[in-house]
Amino acid sequence: MLMHQSSGPEGTIAGQDDGATPSSPPAQSIDESFKERARQILAHSQTVTAGSVHLIGLDEIRQELGDRWGSVNERVHVYTERMLKKVLSPRDVWFRYGENHYIIVFAQADRRSAQLTCSKVMESLHQALLGHADTRRITVKTAVVDVGGGVALDTARLADLLKDAVHKPEGTAAASPPPADAVFPAAVSTAIPAAIPAAEARRPHRPEMPADTITPQSRPKVLFRPVFDVKHKVVSTYCCRTDADTARYLNLMDAFDPEREEAVFDLDMETLSLAVSTYNELYANKFRYAQTIPVHFGTLASSRRRREYIQACRMIPRVLMPFLAFELDGLPAGVPYGRLAEIVAMLRPFARAAMAILHEDAGDLSVYATAGVKGVGLRLDGREDEPHILERLQTFCPGPRKFGMFAYVDGVRNPVELEVAEAAGAAYLSGPIIGEDSEVPEHMKRCTERQLLQRSRRRHHPETPWG
Structure with a gap:
């Protein structure tokens, strides 16, 4: 049976087998099967109480995917299991139950x-x-003890839980603490806020991080940065950036630090998930x-991380792929042609192009072009003095064009x-x-450079009546 428990009290669950296949329920309804399994867990463990054993299922997702389910179901399970590993604490236990269900013990x-x-x-x-979530159809089943001492099921809908949470006094109950070694718990926070505004019920809540207390438990926050198309005088592209x-x-x-590598990987996975789910809803x-999705070289250089990232890419709807481009970040100086070409080839099935962004002016542009990179960008550091920034721009921008690529600049701050x-x-240009940066992309805007400057002045000096 496939079971996961990072750590926890001895005897949490009795009668567990080790094996490569998920536990299969008997030939009876999943509700009755779950009640029986929960009864075993509660009877054989002194540390598990009624109300802590839960069942979630993928039946709604399977139904919506229809014929596609047969080809993607294992990737869906990989995605689900990765999320559970990140969200639950080391003392919580979860395991796959049957074909489409998971039992979770808090x-x-x-x-x-x-x-x-x-x-x-x-x-x-x-x-x-x-690309959507109907809170009225999302349910979780919980094993509870009835008046006769038997096990009964309590089925709760997310819509009702959210409604109750709005009226619950702040600071009442909190879920199990997040793993101490999880740099960025992906997908959802285990500490559910006491009140969730109704307008935000359709998306995972993202708690704000205090500016002076960044902790390993904080999730990365991803924003959308507008990009100006110089030739066509339009803002119709957005790139993902962290706050x-x-x-x-x-x-x-x-x-x-290995923890930093994992943190960057979690950031890449969060960015991909947010970019695709946001576009899916807007589409x-x-x-x-047009959407640019950054991914770091370290994510694609590790076989384990690369495998998980590409598995997530396979869930991108085909209708979105022509609008997406990947941006390779952190390419090492002197990266071999074969390595870069392999990375570009892996990403090509899921987007219209692959680009690379540099923090320094170095980079073998001929290798990038031969490997299939379509554009190369330069990220400006606002801490540099102005003459040096201008010199870098004049030196960098002509380079990619010589090899048939386009040049773009991120971090442009003044006229x-x-x-x-x-x-x-x-x-292409982006920057203040x-x-x-915003939480969601905006509608396409046609504008000249003069209009861009006027809008920038209004943002920074709203009280001034610019003409």
Whole structure:
């Protein structure tokens, strides 16, 4: 039986077998089968109480995927299991039960908090895999003890749990604490807020991180940055970027710290999930834009991380792929052609192009072009003095064009940098002067450079009546 428990009290679950295949319920309804299994767990463990044993299922996802389920079901399970590993604490236990279900045993959370955590996991799965989440159809089943001492099932809908949470006094029940070694718990937070606004019920809640307390338990926050197309005078592309707190947290970690590698990997997975789920929802509402998704070299250089990342890419809806591009970040100097070509080839089936962004001016552009990279970007550091930034722009931008690639610049902050970057041949520009990072992309905007500057002045000086 496939069972996962990072650590926990001895005797938490009795009668577990080790094996490669999931536990199969008997030939009876899943409800009756779960009641029987829960009865065994409760009877053989002194540390597990009624209300801590829960069942979640993938039947709704299977039904919506239809004929596609046969080819993608294992990837769906990989995605689900990775989410459970990140969300649950080391003392919690989960295992696959039957073909499409999971049993979760919480070590500390009360019944309502555990139900809400399970339901929010399912909401995140629906949002990421289907592009929408109907809170009225997302349910979790809980084993409870009836008046006669037997085991009964309590079925809770996410819509009802959210409604109850709005009226619950702040600070009542909290779910099991997050794993101490989880740098960024993906998908949902195990500490469910006491009140969730109704307008936000359709998406996973993302707690704000205090500016002066970035902790390993904080999830990375991903924002959408507008990009200006110099030739067509339009803002119709968005690139994903982390917020300042997440970037600062990563920058403070040692570059060779294994925890940083995992943190960056979690950031890449969160970015991919958010970008695709957001676009999937907007696409259904006739919203179109080009989306750039960054992925770090370290994620694709590790066989384990690469496998998980590509598995997640396979869940991207085909209709979105022509609008997506991957941006390779952190390419080492002197990366071999074969290695880079292999990475580009892995990403090519899921997007229209692969690009590379550099933090320094170094980079063998001929290798990039031969490997299939379509564009190369330069990320400006605002801490540098202005003359040095302008010199870098003039030196960098003509380079990619010589090898048939386009040049783009991220971090443009003032009119002088914008003018110099355009004059040097940059095809795309992003940064504070183009537009602020936002939680969702906006509609396409046609505008000239003069209009961009006017909008930038209004954002920074709203009280000034600019003409």
